[in-house]
Amino acid sequence: MMALKYEQIAEWLRRRISDGEIPPGGKLPTGREIATEWGVAMGTVNKAIDTLRDDGLVVSRQGSGHTVIEQAVARPAGHRKRGTSRLSGAAPYRRVGLPERAVPPQPVVDALGLGPGEKALKRVRVLLLDDGSSMSLVIAWFTLAVAEACPKLAEMAPIAEGTTHYVRRCTGRSPVEAEDITRVALATEEEASLLGLERPAAVAVVLHTAFDQDHRALVCEVGVTPAHVFEETDNYPMGQQN
Template identity: 65%
Template sequence: MPLLKYEQIADDLRTRVANGEFGPGDLLPSGRDLAEQWGVSRATVVKAYDILRHDGLVAARQGSGFVVAETPVARPAGGRRAGTSRLSGGTPYRRLGTPDRTVPPAHVAEALGLARGEAALRRARLTLLDDGAPHSLVTAWFPAAVADAAPRLSAKGPIAEGTTHYVRRETGRSPVEGTDVTTVRLATDEEARLLEVHRPTAVAVVLHTAYDRQGRALVCEEGVTPSHVFEQTDNYPMR
């Protein structure tokens, strides 16, 4: 399905940020300039910027317009329902180590549909609370086909536009279905160290897998959150 005009504008701005034309804190083109460039109304440009703002890629600066966000945000694993945004559930985060290719745990390999002994690309991050304390340890696993087509996944730094948009741009594949499985266990020594908790402590583990239109796994994320900060709220109608 072809993108609507405001989606095209948003994608173009994502690409320009990803290519380094605009860096953190830089002022982005004005609504008037973009409206003239694309031959659209100012309202269409506003919708494009709203998408980027909800993605956490840009921030409004009073009296100036929009700038590239200086502090990228990321979400804990799971909860990727249609209509949700990085901004609504996102927090500052810290990248851990350098992405590498290794054989994932059996439950991750099964979720990704990998053959026995097949490697995947691993990226880890630590989402943070408002005071800078650890919130959730998230390890993302990408099948080799996705990692090969999207080489920036192997880079150490953050991907400002977000991995979902980047993977879609590089591969043409978008997530259309997600599965979240939540379990509870005790933290491992390494998890306790990174999350700054003492063992034994209970953690909630969310295994999130995103699938494209053909049912192929794009990514599997495992999020580990200590019990004292894990909270899940569901609002729903009752009759």
């Protein structure tokens, strides 16, 4: 199915941002320039830019156009329901170490469908609160098939267009469903160190697995959040059905 014109324009701008052609803090082309280049109405251009803004890629300031964000943000693991913005729950973060190939823990092995001793690509980030303290640790695991098709996953730099869009662009695979498993545990020594906790410390652990249209795992994230920060709210209908 061919993407709509505004989606094509949004993808074109994402690629320019990701390739560094439009750097952090840089301005997008004006709406009129984009409309002329693509031969579309301004309404189509505005819809494309709204898509990037909802994804947290650009900010709009009256009188100064649209600017690529300078501070990368990311979301905690899980809760990626359809219709939620990339900015939903997003926060600034810092990378921990370099991405590396390693054998994941057994729950991740099972989620990704790996064989015994099979490695995956590991990326670690810590989301930050407004005061700079740690909010949540997220360890993302990608199969080597995905990692090899998406070389930027092995780099230290943030992926400006967002990991989901980048993986889709490189592989043609998009997340269409997910499974989140949440449990309570005591932080491991490594988790406590990265989150600045004194052991023993209770944490909420979310195992989030995203699957593509063929129900193949795209990524498995392990999110670890201190008990004093973790909060989950769910709204749902009640009452008898007729």
